[in-house]
Amino acid sequence: MSRDLIRALRALGGALLDFGVPPHCSLCKAPLEEHERVVCEGCWSKIQVITGPYCAACGSPSDVPASTCNHCENRTLRFDRARILSPFDETIQGLIHQLKYRGKRSIGQRLGIMLGALLASDGDSGDLDMIVPVPLHPSRKKERGYNQSALVAYAMEARLGIRVRTDLMTRTRRTATQTKLNAEERAKNVAGAFQVTCPESVRGQEILLVDDVLTTGATVNACTQALLDAGAKRVSMAALAHPFSEAR
Template identity: 40%
Template structure:
C-alpha cells in the first residue's frame, strides 16, 4: 500500500505541480513552497558574522542590542519580496516557519542559540491578527524555536493600540508613538532572560527599537533581534 500511495502522489504531482512562491517556477517533488534555486540564490546578509552590521547600527546610541541579525536583504521586485508577499497577504504562514528553520539551523551551526533563553515575536494588533488569521513573525519564530529547542512566548509582547499616523513626525516622536502601543503582559516571563525578538522585515527599525526598550524596562537581561529580511538603505 505505501508503494501505491507514493505512485498516486507522484502522478498527482505531475498533473498538478506546485509553484515556487518566490520565483513562480515549478518546484520539484519533495520541496516545500520555495524551490532550491531560490533558496540558494537568496541574497543573504551574513550579519551574524559581523557584530557591527548595518542592522545593528540602526540601534547605536538609541537602545542596547546584544545581537542584530537578518537572514536576507529585501529589494523591491525581487524573489524575496514575492515570497514575503505570500507570507503576509496570501495566507501562507508556513513560509515563515520554513525560513525560520533554515535561519535557525544556520545560526545553530555558529552556536548563536546558546545566547538566548526565549524568543518573542513582534505582535500584531488584535484587529489585524483577526483579519489575517496569524502573526507572520510568530511563524518565523516557531521555525527558529523548533531548531534551537528553546521556547517562544507568542504573547510575550502585545500590541494594545493602533498607533497614530507617522507622517510629519520626527524619529523620536515616531519611536514614542510606537512604544505606547505595546505592552509586556507578564514581565516575570522575560525577567532575567536573554530575549530574541523576531520580526519579518526591518526598514527603519523604529518598531523593534520600541520593543527592545520595553523588554529591557520590564526586566530582560539582554535583548537581541532577528528578522527575515532588512531593507538596504
C-alpha cells in the same frame, strides 16, 4: 440552487482549473515540480544568506567583523544586536509577501528554519532564555489569521531548542502602516505601543525578539524598551531581512 450544490460546483470548477493549469512558482512563474509547493527550489536558492562579517548592531554585511556600520553610528538601537538572514532583495521580499499577504504559512516555517540554522552556526545563542515574536495587534492578527513572526519564531524554536513565548507581551495600539514614514515618524508611531503582560517571566531573562523585517528599528526598539522596563537582562533581535540602504 442550494448552497451545497453551488459549493460543489465551485469545487469542481477549481479541480478542473487545477487540472488544466499546472501550478507555477509564485515568484518566478516557472512551472513547479511535483515536490515543490508555492515557490520553486530555484527561487529558494537565490536567498543571499548573510554568512560573512556583519554589523554588530543591525546585522548588515560588513567588511570589518564586530564593528558598527555607517548607518548605525547615527542611530539609537536599544537592542544589543541584530542577526539578519538576507538583504532585502527581490527574492526575500517576494517570499515575505507570500507569507504576509497570501497566507503561505509554510514559507514562514522554512525561512524560520534557515534563520534558526544561521543563529546555531554563529554558536552564540546559548545564553538565550526565550524567543519572543513581535506581537501583532489582536485585530490585525484576526484579519490575517496568524502572526507571521510567530511562525518564524516557532521554526527557530525547533532548530535552537529555545522556547517561544507569545504570552508575555501585547500590542496595545493598532499603529498606522509604517511604509511611508521616515525614521523619526516611525519611532513616534510605535512608541509605547507594546506592553509586557507578564513581567515576572521577563525579569532577568535574555530575550531574542523575532520580526519579519527590520527597517529603521523603531518597532523592535519599542518592544525592547518595554522588555527592559519590565526587567529583562538583555534583548537582541533576529529578522528575515533588512533594507540596509533605507535604514539611515
